[in-house]
Amino acid sequence: MAEIGLGRNRIPRSAEDLRRIVKVRWKSLRSRRTRASVLAKVSALTRTTAVRLSALYLLLFAVCALALVFYVTAMSENLLRAQVKQAVDNEVQLLGQAYRNGGITTLVRVVERRSRQPGAALLTIAAPNGDILTGNVESLQPGVLDHQGWTQIPFRYQRYTDSDSDATHTAIARIIQLPNGMRLLVGRDLGEPERFRGLVRQALAVALAIMGLGALAIWFFVGRRALKRIGRMSAASRKIMAGDLAQRLPTGRSGDEFDRLSQSLNTMLGRIESLNEGLRQVSDNIAHDLKTPLTRMRNKAEAALASGGGDEDYRLALEETLVESDQLIRTFNALLMISRVEAGSSAAEMSPIDLSAIAADTCDLYEPLAEEEGMNLAMAIEPGVRVKGNRELVAQALVNLIDNAMKYAGDAENTTIRVSLADDEEAVVLSVEDGGRGIPSEKRDDVVRRFVRLDESRTMPGTGLGLSLVNAVMSLHGGRLALDDAMPDEAMKGLRVSMMFPKKVDA
């Protein structure tokens, strides 16, 4: 009991203290900086994931704790009440014995004696009209004596021993009607279970308060740490956005989620940097390859004007200018097409296409030209081969390959260009072979890049973009481009360029 009293007094006082402390700190905060900035900081903290998660956990935990406390108090109250009832029953049995032994007088004597003993037991004998004759109860809540048996709900009463006449207690009791109409009340005070309940509730309040304060502290430290790291990452990314692609996000040694994020972002930045480098190279190449014909065009026009020749000279110069500008437009178109294909913008127009038909149509388109040029266009096309793709792009790619083959097939008489389509085990292969000089293996990666033309072919007409487009088209189709020797054993090794389409997975 003493501990309970102490606890009762202490908790409100410390809560009061807390309030005072908080108030003081809040005031001092206000004096140092504006309340708005503090609020902003707090709201930034509450927006961090850690804080949100811990708030959720706190809520969940509090609910569980409440449920547990209510369960425990209800259970223990039941237990206590059962004990109380047991004690009352024992008392009733004892008094019943006394009544049977000595009648009403013995009963009254026993009641008087027992009610003087200290304890929680309540004993009263009342007259049939309800007046209290003897016992340790001074007054009862009206109506308690009217029903026999256990009182349905706890009732209030006053004891003789109460110094304060207003003090009331609650109790439960059993009422027994005696044969002469008098009533016997045997009961127990309920103060103890109630104090127990109060104790548990206070403990709960304290626990919740401590939990709340702890959570606030954790929010503050965890959240602030997270914000600080995010701040450092943001600063680094601002530098990167400002153009310093060599900048990397800071990583710690802990290997936590922030570090993993930073690491993968850094990997991405590395990739972007190398792509950017590639892009710069391409734009340098573009600048060079577009400037050259532009300069040539300009020079021709200037020379024609300076020569002061007649209409015929002017006409010739203009015609040459048109031819040059057509070539430039072609280069532009090819470049645009490559970048569009690489960006995957044609992806929407992918559909099942008959590769055999495309190969046959394209060969049919080029066969007369090849014959005219003294070449032989041979076909080995497996029928009915279908892949998912874009018909126009695949046809354009094949045209580029046949075009290349015809250009580089060498001056050999009766050279054969072989177009073959095979549905192999691991890929659908559409390849074009020529009997030309071939490309040394160490240069094969280069020729796929934009504007790369081998020295031997510099004099040939062309944009240097043909294979780049084929490569881009193959990437779009999820396949790849393979270059190898057509005839490895011959002096003229020839070149075989193969478009490898992935096998249909859902076929």
Place this chain on the structure above:
Amino acid sequence: MSETADDAGQRRKDVASGQNGPTLSGMRVLVVEDDPEAVDYLTRAFKEVGIVADHAGDGDDGLLMASEDNYDVLVVDRMLPRRDGLSMIAELRGKGLDTPVIILSALGQVDDRVTGLRAGGDDYLPKPYAFSELLARVEVLGRRKSAREAETQYRVGDLELDRLSHQVRRAGQPITLQPREYRLLEYLMKNADQVVTRTMLLENVWDYHFDPQTNVIDVHISRLRSKIEKGFDTPLLHTVRGAGYMMKADA
């Protein structure tokens, strides 16, 4: 794209001499384009071949003028102020107007072409283009109303093509053609007396929409020509320099 100064001049002379007269003179074209220089160039070039060309500077004006329905062909730029070309065409089609439309676009890639035609365009020409290419396409579109599609027999001079039996005869003698050669001739005869460009042939006979970089088409034409003209005095398949080809019985 390969029109030279010489070819353009030649073409205009042809027109002046009345070779294309019946097709072109009196044709009305609406050019919807916002670049004043391009408009100036186009309207002048159309006028020189006898085509009446009006112009609208933005999509709303274009829609208003085209709605009057007294044009044979609309030439519509894709990127226009106020209302873009595609939505203008879609609006016209929604109103039930079926004037043939040729879309000009600086985008000019495979997928853009498809979206252009889906919006209701009849033909698509990527910028920059040669005027001869545009003119040939405008001619073909402007004539489409006469619906040669329904005819079962084409005839140019003494050359006959039966579209039902796929038989070709010249002066009564049968000519054997490969399937592709037949389709080439069919397209040329369907558009007889009109210039047909190499790009149009590649589009309509092979269904490929890219720039035939080499002279692939020329070789096909010369093969076809040798089949239909060998042993006959009058040429029927003419080369229009810098522009393309034309089936025409010499009058």
